Amino acid sequence: MSITVKNMLDAKGRNVVTVGPDKTLQEVAEILNQNRIGAVVVVGSSGNITGIFTERDLVRAIAGKGPTVLQQPVKSAMTATVLRCREDFTVNQLMEMMTGKRFRHVPVEDGGKLVGIISIGDVVKSRIQEIEFEAEQIKAYIAG
Numbered sequence: 001m002s003i004t005v006k007n008m009l010d011a012k013g014r015n016v017v018t019v020g021p022d023k024t025l026q027e028v029a030e031i032l033n034q035n036r037i038g039a040v041v042v043v044g045s046s047g048n049i050t051g052i053f054t055e056r057d058l059v060r061a062i063a064g065k066g067p068t069v070l071q072q073p074v075k076s077a078m079t080a081t082v083l084r085c086r087e088d089f090t091v092n093q094l095m096e097m098m099t100g101k102r103f104r105h106v107p108v109e110d111g112g113k114l115v116g117i118i119s120i121g122d123v124v125k126s127r128i129q130e131i132e133f134e135a136e137q138i139k140a141y142i143a144g
Contacts, residue, residue, distance in 0.1 A: 003126045005094065005108055006087035009116040013014055016107070016117045020044045021050055021075035025061060028053055028074045039105035041114060042078050049114055051078035056104075084109050085118065091126045094118060 018041045019028055031040060032055065044053035053074050060071045061077040069077070085094060085106050098106060098120055108116040 003091045003130050005085055005089045005116070005118060006085065006113055008091075008118060009087065009108065012122060014116040016041055017112070019053070019074060019102065020045075021078070022073045025058060025077060026070040029058055029070070032058075033036050038046055038119065039119065040115070041082075041107050042074055043114065048112070049082050049084070049109070051075065051080045051109065052082050053078040053104060054105060059109050082107060085114065086110065091123055091130060094123050095127065098123065108117055 010060040017031060017035050017037060019031060021042050021044065023031075028040060032038065039052055041049055042053055044050045051074075057077050057079060061072075065072075083097065083101055083103050083106055085097065085108055087108060087110055089097075094106065100105065104120045106118050107114055108118060
């Protein structure tokens with residue numbers, strides 16, 4: 001049994017918090033806090049992904065330029081090269097991608113459209129479920 005991104009999104013939901021590239025870092029920090037999330041996807045006027053902005057990006061911006069950076073647009077501090085996945089990706093593929101590239105959030109696209117986001121927490125939760133299922137199968141097989 002291999003859990004896919006589609007399975008994860010069906011279970012957790014497909015809601016993605018997005019912002020425009022001209023929102024200030026202060027506004028985006030408030031959005032992150034209000035939604036209790038670690039990342040927002042930055043989208044252009046046509047809804048296409050132009051970047052991703054995470055808590056790490058916020059810390060890096062403030063540490064590098066001081067608190068006045070909070071008035072700058074998010075496009076000045078976002079990660080513009082966004083790692084993406086599709087719904088047919090497996091948990092193992094995501095784990096490899098996320099650990100190899102050191103990303104904790106990966107937007108999910110289908111036909112060029114944003115359809116969800118997966119966090120490293122989602123991947124860990126799914127992998128634990130997968131291992132628990134396998135363990136139950138082995139126990140049932142042994143019990144005969």
